[in-house]
Structures are given as structure tokens and as C-alpha cells.
Amino acid sequence: MINRRHVLIGGSALAAGSVLSAPMVRAQGKPKVVVIGGGAGGATAAKYIAKDSKGEIEVTLIEPKEAYTTCFHSNLYLGGFKTFDEITHKYDKLVSSYGIKHVRQWANAIDRDKKQVVLADGSRVAYDRLVVSPGIDLKYDSVAGWGKEHEEVMPHAWQAGPQTQILKKQLDAVKDGQTIVMIAPPNPYRCPPGPYERVSMMAHALKSSGRGKARIIILDPKENFSKQGLFQQAWEKYYPGLVEWLGPKVHDGIKSVDPKTMTVVTGFETYKNCALVNVIPAQRAGKIVIDAGLANQTGFCPINPENMASASDPNIFILGDASIAGDMPKSGFSANSQAKVAALMIRGELTKSRTFPARYANTCWSLVAPDDTVKVGGRYEPKPDKITAAETFLSKLDETPEHRKQVQTENIGWYAGITADMFT
Amino acid sequence: MKIIAAPAIASAAAMFTFGALAQDKPKPKGDVAFGEYLSSLCVTCHLPSGKAVGGIPPIVAWPEDQFVAVVNSYRWKERDNEVMQTVTAQLSDDEIAALAAYFGGLPNQPEVAK
Numbered sequence: 001m002i003n004r005r006h007v008l009i010g011g012s013a014l015a016a017g018s019v020l021s022a023p024m025v026r027a028q029g030k031p032k033v034v035v036i037g038g039g040a041g042g043a044t045a046a047k048y049i050a051k052d053s054k055g056e057i058e059v060t061l062i063e064p065k066e067a068y069t070t071c072f073h074s075n076l077y078l079g080g081f082k083t084f085d086e087i088t089h090k091y092d093k094l095v096s097s098y099g100i101k102h103v104r105q106w107a108n109a110i111d112r113d114k115k116q117v118v119l120a121d122g123s124r125v126a127y128d129r130l131v132v133s134p135g136i137d138l139k140y141d142s143v144a145g146w147g148k149e150h151e152e153v154m155p156h157a158w159q160a161g162p163q164t165q166i167l168k169k170q171l172d173a174v175k176d177g178q179t180i181v182m183i184a185p186p187n188p189y190r191c192p193p194g195p196y197e198r199v200s201m202m203a204h205a206l207k208s209s210g211r212g213k214a215r216i217i218i219l220d221p222k223e224n225f226s227k228q229g230l231f232q233q234a235w236e237k238y239y240p241g242l243v244e245w246l247g248p249k250v251h252d253g254i255k256s257v258d259p260k261t262m263t264v265v266t267g268f269e270t271y272k273n274c275a276l277v278n279v280i281p282a283q284r285a286g287k288i289v290i291d292a293g294l295a296n297q298t299g300f301c302p303i304n305p306e307n308m309a310s311a312s313d314p315n316i317f318i319l320g321d322a323s324i325a326g327d328m329p330k331s332g333f334s335a336n337s338q339a340k341v342a343a344l345m346i347r348g349e350l351t352k353s354r355t356f357p358a359r360y361a362n363t364c365w366s367l368v369a370p371d372d373t374v375k376v377g378g379r380y381e382p383k384p385d386k387i388t389a390a391e392t393f394l395s396k397l398d399e400t401p402e403h404r405k406q407v408q409t410e411n412i413g414w415y416a417g418i419t420a421d422m423f424t
Numbered sequence: 425m426k427i428i429a430a431p432a433i434a435s436a437a438a439m440f441t442f443g444a445l446a447q448d449k450p451k452p453k454g455d456v457a458f459g460e461y462l463s464s465l466c467v468t469c470h471l472p473s474g475k476a477v478g479g480i481p482p483i484v485a486w487p488e489d490q491f492v493a494v495v496n497s498y499r500w501k502e503r504d505n506e507v508m509q510t511v512t513a514q515l516s517d518d519e520i521a522a523l524a525a526y527f528g529g530l531p532n533q534p535e536v537a538k
Binding site: 361375 | 464465469471476477478505506507509510513
């Protein structure tokens with residue numbers, strides 16, 4: 001890639017990678033947008049910038065993987081409603097349909113002064129605008145006794161891929177009467193209803209396979225959680241006696257885990273010989289944005305609500321879970337919505353195309369049992385201090401089975417829609 | 425007030441599928457470029473190919489007046505899907521016309537995966 005650019009630029013510019021960032025050189029070529037991370041934020045941004053600029057902007061997607069496994073609907077894989085292949089999507093159409101350059105490398109660092117991304121092999125890619133959508137990093141030190149070296153014994157499965165498969169395999173091996181412990185994450189974290197949809201899908205998988213005497217204990221550091229009333233009603237209705245949620249006042253603190261003995265210790269009780277321990281730890285923005293000085297003390301990145309640009313660098317746009325997006329939750333839908341705003345604004349800055357005021361939206365569907373899905377969502381607007389909810393909705397406790405079934409068909413349709421929007 | 429019955433929409437959309445009316449189509453009343461921008465929110469769920477998946481119906485190649493009528497029925501909360509009510513709540517008449525013009529001009533080609 002660097003070589004081809006050198007050829008295009010001409011002999012005098014061949015000396016060093018850093019020359020690529022010189023304004024003189026940029027002025028002679030197309031503006032360059034580099035996107036780090038091929039998830040709901042990054043893949044969407046890369047596609048929309050390339051598609052809508054119609055060749056006027058050179059778009060490079062830096063993403064080591066050949067295919068992306070979505071965190072959203074990975075719980076449906078656990079519940080047996082989807083295959084792993086069905087939640088995994090290749091990037092090839094972004095390359096063939098829109099001319100996006102897919103660089104299969106890890107991005108190590110952002111050199112903000114030179115406006116370059118440093119890749120794992122040491123080479124550099126220059127940008128005029130950078131989109132960073134790195135997702136979350138896990139705080140491996142946030143649960144005593146647990147760390148990266150234990151993630152195959154006590155999986156998190158909060159970054160979809162091999163971890164999701166490990167969790168499914170462990171779930172499949174649980175015997176009737178055994179105990180599963182989930183350690184839920186503290187706020188803020190990726191996908192607020194996700195842990196509780198996961199528990200619903202685990203309970204369904206157990207109950208529907210003659211393992212209804214197994215027990216799932218949720219140890220939660222939070223006093224309350226997303227869609228709590230809806231989830232608790234569903235657990236009572238569909239999985240009585242199978243799911244137990246314990247808040248901090250009851251468990252009195254998650255003290256430690258021991259992966260060797262599959263033990264979880266709380267101030268209230270000790271759970272020994274667990275068949276499965278799902279540790280979903282505390283989270284922060286991907287390391288690359290923290291190293292680049294784009295995050296604040298919360299571990300996430302402040303942004304300009306009007307356009308998703310970093311509050312500390314107008315040439316860098318931060319999408320999805322890594323950003324502090326005000327009232328918007330950390331979800332795939334949010335990241336996709338933010339990506340479209342950023343794509344529009346970046347095109348406007350680089351090619352003077354028309355821009356319109358930012359609008360954001362989100363909906364999160366959660367499957368609680370076969371044909372029973374609940375949802376939460378909203379519409380969001382930029383205000384000077386943050387992205388602010390303009391209107392929100394939440395499923396009601398007394399909806400009919402027919403309505404809930406309809407919401408599940410909507411959930412299935414949305415997945416087809418957003419993955420087509422991201423990858424085709 | 426119900427603006428329009430669902431079967432009427434379906435049959436109108438079906439007519440466009442066969443392309444019979446394509447050349448008779450009037451000039452769009454809304455701003456297509458603006459509609460294309462606004463449409464990016466819609467296509468998170470609705471496939472631009474016109475393919476229906478699950479409970480998300482196709483919205484391409486509809487006659488513009490019918491598109492406007494259906495969106496208004498959500499905006500005014502006469503139809504009862506919360507997602508649609510929320511995303512349409514603040515749309516102006518011009519924005520709805522723009523969306524109708526943009527989606528109305530898309531070919532219905534559900535065989536395309538997208």
C-alpha cells in the first residue's frame with residue numbers, strides 16, 4: 001500500500017513514510033480516511049464514506065480479522081437459535097463493492113502529530129481524517145483471582161469470536177443440577193441488557209434440554225440493570241427457580257474467584273465447584289485511543305455531539321463503545337448510527353459535500369424466551385454538553401404473546417438489516 | 425383516522441415490482457439527496473433491496489403519497505410500533521417527502537442479498 005502511494009506521488013516523495021503526511025503531498029492526491037476497527041462503527045463508517053464519496057476519498061480499513069463475529073445476537077447462538085456462521089460476516093464486499101482498502105493488520109498506535117497510524121509491522125498509514133472504533137478493552141484486573149490467563153477456564157465472551165464458542169461449549173457440558181455463576185459488569189459497559197439476555201438464553205438452553213434443575217446465579221455489582229422488570233418477569237415466567245439475581249446489598253461484594261477450583265467468593269456466600277463461571281469484567285475504551293490521549297479519566301473518549309469528533313482532536317472521530325455518547329448506550333445500533341453521522345461530516349469536511357444536522361437512534365432487542373422479545377430504544381439529538389435523548393421507549397410488562405412474537409420477528413429482521421448495512 | 429389500509433400498500437408495491445409503472449412515474453416531490461441522507465437511519469433495519477426479512481417490511485418503490493401517509497400514521501402514533509413512532513416523531517413534512525422521493529426511486533430487487 002505504501003509502495004503504491006509512493007509510485008503515485010512520484011520520485012521525490014519516495015524517501016520516507018512521514019513525507020506522506022506533508023500537506024503538499026496530500027493536496028496532490030485524494031483525501032485519505034483511515035478507519036481503525038471493523039465493527040458496527042468502523043465497518044459502517046468505512047462503507048458510507050467510500051460509497052457516498054463515489055471515489056473522491058480513499059478509504060482504508062485497518063482490521064486484522066478476515067471476518068467479524070457480531071456480539072449482538074451472540075446470545076442467540078448460545079440459546080441455539082443461530083449458528084456461529086450466521087453471526088460471522090466477511091469484509092470482502094466492502095473491498096469489491098466500494099473500493100475500500102482492507103489492511104489485515106493490528107493498528108498499534110496513532111501518531112497524532114504526523115497524522116499517521118502505526119501498524120504492527122512498523123509501517124505507517126497517513127490520514128487526513130481518522131475514524132477510530134476500537135470497541136472495548138477488558139479490565140482483567142477488576143475481578144480478584146481472574147486474569148487474561150484464565151479467560152479460557154472462566155470465559156468472558158464479551159468480545160465475540162472464539163470466546164463465544166468456548167462459552168457455548170461449557171454451557172453444553174453443564175449437567176442437570178449444577179451451578180453456573182455469572183459475574184455481571186459495573187457501568188459503563190458494552191450492551192447494557194446483554195448479560196441478562198445471555199442468562200435468559202442460557203436458562204432456555206438448559207431447560208429445553210432436560211437440565212431444568214441447574215441454577216444460574218448472577219452476581220451483580222449494580223443495584224439495578226437495563227430492562228430489569230422485563231427480565232425478572234420473564235425469568236419467573238419461563239425459568240422459575242433456575243435464575244437468581246443478587247445485587248450488591250445481598251452478595252456484599254464479589255471478593256474473588258479461583259479458576260483452579262471453579263470457586264466464586266462473595267461477602268455473603270461461596271460457590272464451589274461451579275460448572276461454569278462467566279466473568280464479565282469492568283471495561284474501558286480500546287487501548288489505542290487511551291494511548292493516544294483521547295480518553296479521559298473514565299477510560300472512554302469525550303466527543304463533539306454534533307459530529308462524533310474527538311473533543312481533543314478534530315481530525316479524529318471516535319465511534320461506538322469507546323466514545324462517551326451521552327445518553328446513547330454502548331450498542332451495535334448506536335455505533336452504526338454514530339458512524340453515519342461521522343461519515344457525513346467527514347465527507348463534508350473533505351469534499352465540501354452537503355451536510356445536515358446530526359441525528360442518532362438506537363434500539364436494543366433482547367430475546368428472553370422463544371418468541372418473546374423485549375426492546376428498549378430512543379432517538380437522540382446533539383446538545384452542547386452531550387448527545388441527549390429526545391424520546392425513548394421500553395417494552396411494557398403486560399404485552400400480549402402475539403405482540404412479543406412480532407417484536408422477535410422485528411429483531412430477526414433488524415439483524416439482517418444492520419449486517420447488510422455494515423458488510424454489503 | 426386510518427390513512428390507508430395495509431393491503432393497498434402491498435398491492436401498490438407489487439405493481440412496481442413488475443416495473444409496469446416505472447416510466448409513468450412523476451418527478452419526485454421531495455429532495456432526493458436529503459432523502460438519501462435521512463434514509464441511512466431507515467436502512468439499519470429495512471433492506472434497501474426491498475427484501476423482507478423477519479418482521480421488517482420492504483419500503484422501496486412505494487408511490488410517494490402512500491409512503492408519506494404511512495410515515496405520518498406512525499408520526500401521529502396511529503400505527504403502534506414503538507421503534508417507528510420514535511424515529512418518525514420529529515420528522516418534518518419536507519423530510520418525509522424527501523424520504524418518500526428517495527425510497528420511491530429505488531428499484532425493488534429482493535433477489536439482491538442486500
